Amino acid sequence: YIPKYAAVLVMPWVVHRHRKLWDRPNAFMPERFHPENRDRIDRFQYLPFGAGPRVCIGASFAMQEAIIALAILLSRFRFDATPETRPWPVQK
Known part of the structure; x- marks a missing residue:
């Protein structure tokens, strides 16, 4: 009730x-x-951003911002996997 x-x-x-x-x-x-x-x-x-008619109006912006932030990180730093890391195939 x-x-x-x-x-x-x-x-x-x-x-x-x-x-x-x-x-x-x-x-x-x-x-x-x-x-x-x-x-x-x-x-x-x-x-992550809610759902339905009250979904977060900033969801699209947040996703774009995350992609830009990742692009900046990738352009400025080198990322290496640890020896224990097994790579996942990107596509089968």
């Missing part, structure tokens, strides 16, 4: 760490978002 006029909130931080939605929710596993795994993630399971 939800009382009339009650505020109902979705907390992305909690959703992103819910055990029913994610295997090892607190582990850093970027491979979850690999194109091969996209079918395993529900549309509303990962909400």
Whole structure:
């Protein structure tokens, strides 16, 4: 039961760490978002910018800003993998 006029909130931080939605929710596993795994993630399971009519209006800007920041880092620094790192294929 939800009382009339009650505020109902979705907390992305909690959703992103819910055990029913994610295997090892607190582990850093970027491979979850690999194109091969996209079918395993529900549309509303990962909400970095919210969803629906109140989606963050800055989402597009934030993504562009991240790409620019990455480009600047890559142009100014050299990144080397550790000897233990196995490269992932870019495409199969």
